[in-house]
Amino acid sequence: MNYTQSKKSSRNPLNKAISRPFYRVVCYSLLVNHLDDLNPAQRRAVLHKDGPLLIVAGAGAGKTRVLAHRVLHLIKEGVLPEEILAVTFTNKAAKEMRERVAALLASDRDLNLPISREAQRTPFPFVSTFHSLGVHIIREQARLLNVKRHFTIFDRADSLRAVKDAMKQTLVDAEQFEPKKMLGIISREKGNGTACHEYERHAGNDFLKQTVLRVWKAYERILKENRSLDFDDLLLVAASLLEKNKEVRAYYSGTWKYLLIDEYQDTNRVQYRMSELIAGERKNICVVGDIDQNIYSWRGADIQNLLDFEKTYPHTTVILLEENYRSTKNIIGAANEIIAKNKNRIEKTLYTAQHPGEKITLFQAYNEDAEAYYIAKKMKSLVRGGVKYKDIALLYRTNFQSRVLEEVFLYEDIPYQVLGTRFFERKEVKDILSFLRASLNSESVADIKRVIDVPPRGIGKVTLMRMIEGKDNELTPALKARVVHFRSLLSRIRTYAESHKPSETVVFILKESGLEGVLKEGSDEDLERLQNVYELAVLARKYDTYAPEEGVEKLLEDAALATDQDSLEKENSTVKLMTVHASKGLEFDYVFISGLEEGLFPQESDNNRDGEEERRLFYVALTRARKKILLTCASVRSVFGATDTRLPSQFIGDIPEEYLEGDVEESGEREMLRVIE
Numbered sequence: 001m002n003y004t005q006s007k008k009s010s011r012n013p014l015n016k017a018i019s020r021p022f023y024r025v026v027c028y029s030l031l032v033n034h035l036d037d038l039n040p041a042q043r044r045a046v047l048h049k050d051g052p053l054l055i056v057a058g059a060g061a062g063k064t065r066v067l068a069h070r071v072l073h074l075i076k077e078g079v080l081p082e083e084i085l086a087v088t089f090t091n092k093a094a095k096e097m098r099e100r101v102a103a104l105l106a107s108d109r110d111l112n113l114p115i116s117r118e119a120q121r122t123p124f125p126f127v128s129t130f131h132s133l134g135v136h137i138i139r140e141q142a143r144l145l146n147v148k149r150h151f152t153i154f155d156r157a158d159s160l161r162a163v164k165d166a167m168k169q170t171l172v173d174a175e176q177f178e179p180k181k182m183l184g185i186i187s188r189e190k191g192n193g194t195a196c197h198e199y200e201r202h203a204g205n206d207f208l209k210q211t212v213l214r215v216w217k218a219y220e221r222i223l224k225e226n227r228s229l230d231f232d233d234l235l236l237v238a239a240s241l242l243e244k245n246k247e248v249r250a251y252y253s254g255t256w257k258y259l260l261i262d263e264y265q266d267t268n269r270v271q272y273r274m275s276e277l278i279a280g281e282r283k284n285i286c287v288v289g290d291i292d293q294n295i296y297s298w299r300g301a302d303i304q305n306l307l308d309f310e311k312t313y314p315h316t317t318v319i320l321l322e323e324n325y326r327s328t329k330n331i332i333g334a335a336n337e338i339i340a341k342n343k344n345r346i347e348k349t350l351y352t353a354q355h356p357g358e359k360i361t362l363f364q365a366y367n368e369d370a371e372a373y374y375i376a377k378k379m380k381s382l383v384r385g386g387v388k389y390k391d392i393a394l395l396y397r398t399n400f401q402s403r404v405l406e407e408v409f410l411y412e413d414i415p416y417q418v419l420g421t422r423f424f425e426r427k428e429v430k431d432i433l434s435f436l437r438a439s440l441n442s443e444s445v446a447d448i449k450r451v452i453d454v455p456p457r458g459i460g461k462v463t464l465m466r467m468i469e470g471k472d473n474e475l476t477p478a479l480k481a482r483v484v485h486f487r488s489l490l491s492r493i494r495t496y497a498e499s500h501k502p503s504e505t506v507v508f509i510l511k512e513s514g515l516e517g518v519l520k521e522g523s524d525e526d527l528e529r530l531q532n533v534y535e536l537a538v539l540a541r542k543y544d545t546y547a548p549e550e551g552v553e554k555l556l557e558d559a560a561l562a563t564d565q566d567s568l569e570k571e572n573s574t575v576k577l578m579t580v581h582a583s584k585g586l587e588f589d590y591v592f593i594s595g596l597e598e599g600l601f602p603q604e605s606d607n608n609r610d611g612e613e614e615r616r617l618f619y620v621a622l623t624r625a626r627k628k629i630l631l632t633c634a635s636v637r638s639v640f641g642a643t644d645t646r647l648p649s650q651f652i653g654d655i656p657e658e659y660l661e662g663d664v665e666e667s668g669e670r671e672m673l674r675v676i677e
Contacts, residue, residue: 052313059623060326085256134234153560166218190232191300253280264289268300328357419578591625
């Protein structure tokens with residue numbers, strides 16, 4: 001491949017037409033206005049240019065502001081926008097970063113930048129999640145990797161179905177080995193940089209490892225048959241290519257001369273290696289992280305990546321961001337006390353110039369029902385006092401806790417949204433996307449299986465298998481005609497998608513497939529499904545500014561990589577319910593943290609490392625709040641059918657009394673009587 005040509009035709013979705021002469025510094029005076037609203041530590045982080053930089057940023061310390069201003073400052077110093085790569089973990093964070101950078105560049109008077117972000121026509125820093133970065137590299141180097149440009153991305157639901165199929169093929173009992181845990185083991189190994197053939201070399205005679213290996217091999221065959229990659233492959237394949245191919249590595253490290261990484265404490269081994277390879281010999285790598293917010297070790301996040309950053313990159317400049325701009329002094333004081341008990345951390349102490357604020361309220365209910373009614377009552381009281389439901393969040397340690405809370409909220413008529421109900425996982429939405437994926441990737445068997453009979457067209461399992469195996473000649477004339485009609489439908493969709501906007505393609509699929517007519521004539525539930533597809537067409541409009549093929553690729557990529565936070569509807573007036581893990585990166589005026597009992601939060605652990613992570617998780621929960629925190633626990637709780645007496649969480653005892661106030665009103669007994677009645 002000619003890498004010079006490749007660079008000129010780069011498909012960076014944020015860099016559609018490189019026009020370097022437009023980006024030139026007009027002037028750069030000693031008075032740098034964009035630094036005026038930064039504190040001294042933030043300013044040092046922004047002004048640092050070359051060499052490795054570690055920014056240890058506490059919760060609410062303005063790290064996104066620092067990263068955005070750092071991008072602006074690099075450009076003001078003559079760095080071309082397209083030479084900057086900024087990577088984070090969630091679509092939400094990447095979107096916020098893009099918007100902040102675009103606003104700063106557009107408003108800076110010292111730069112002559114014809115910013116036209118809506119038209120996507122001018123050079124712009126590549127701002128991406130790690131997984132989207134992997135997709136970008138794989139698509140650009142598809143020929144080298146022997147993959148289709150329109151490869152299918154298996155989301156977690158797709159991967160879980162494939163693992164279940166793999167277990168059936170290998171006669172592994174799903175009762176003995178839970179498919180979700182089996183997928184978790186495979187995912188964890190890939191995140192550590194281990195491919196299937198490498199895992200085989202070290203499996204030995206271990207029964208569990210040999211079982212995982214059998215399933216993994218079958219799972220990889222399914223991916224290959226579908227010309228698909230899963231989430232973890234997006235990183236593993238890209239990192240492996242960078243590792244093994246010097247030309248490719250030189251191309252990307254030469255393209256992106258300055259690398260910024262947010263939430264570095266959440267990187268796994270593959271992400272760490274990708275970053276190191278792209279940083280190259282220049283080592284112009286700036287990472288922002290906070291060990292106190294490392295809460296994802298269960299999915300491969302390696303805390304050592306941050307702890308050992310100075311060993312990996314000698315002569316690193318380290319800057320601490322300790323001023324919190326989010327929370328009151330009482331909240332920050334309690335959070336500091338909680339996290340100070342951890343040993344495996346970089347020492348720092350948050351402080352804030354804000355007022356003390358309200359104390360943290362603590363309430364102990366009799367059981368989970370009384371706890372839920374207390375929370376509902378307090379929320380209604382807040383709303384009567386002028387607080388909006390959308391400014392309230394309810395956090396819990398595990399998903400099962402939401403059941404009783406939802407029941408009470410429905411009874412009390414409190415509007416709520418549970419984070420995790422993803423739009424792209426709705427059946428009718430996945431059907432439309434599967435039509436689109438199957439039209440672009442004719443070997444995506446999983447997508448063909450999904451939509452072959454949507455709406456019903458009389459093609460059963462036997463016909464489907466013969467169709468997939470290329471044995472159309474064994475079909476009856478009537479069945480053959482149906483198969484030909486289906487393949488013609490996919491062909492028409494592909495042709496249409498290549499020349500029309502993504503939003504128009506969604507509507508085309510809805511009509512051409514016959515799905516619109518069926519749903520229109522169906523039940524109220526069918527009409528609701530139809531509205532969801534119309535909503536997909538509306539959502540797809542944001543990709544209409546791209547060239548048709550690229551817009552469709554971006555739509556399918558974002559749908560596959562969507563996270564829980566992408567389902568968050570900020571504008572609606574609802575209380576947000578979520579696990580503490582899902583709340584990372586979010587903030588609310590009022591935060592309820594429920595279920596604070598030993599064995600639940602913190603969960604039981606056999607080692608100190610897990611115990612420290614539970615403490616970090618509580619620290620994250622506390623620092624989501626701007627104004628007020630309310631903690632609740634129960635004396636008795638039913639967990640998976642067993643009712644036990646509970647002890648209050650050790651975390652409650654770790655908060656000094658000066659930050660706490662007990663709520664000992666009689667409402668607990670009153671609400672309990674209401675439940676019994």
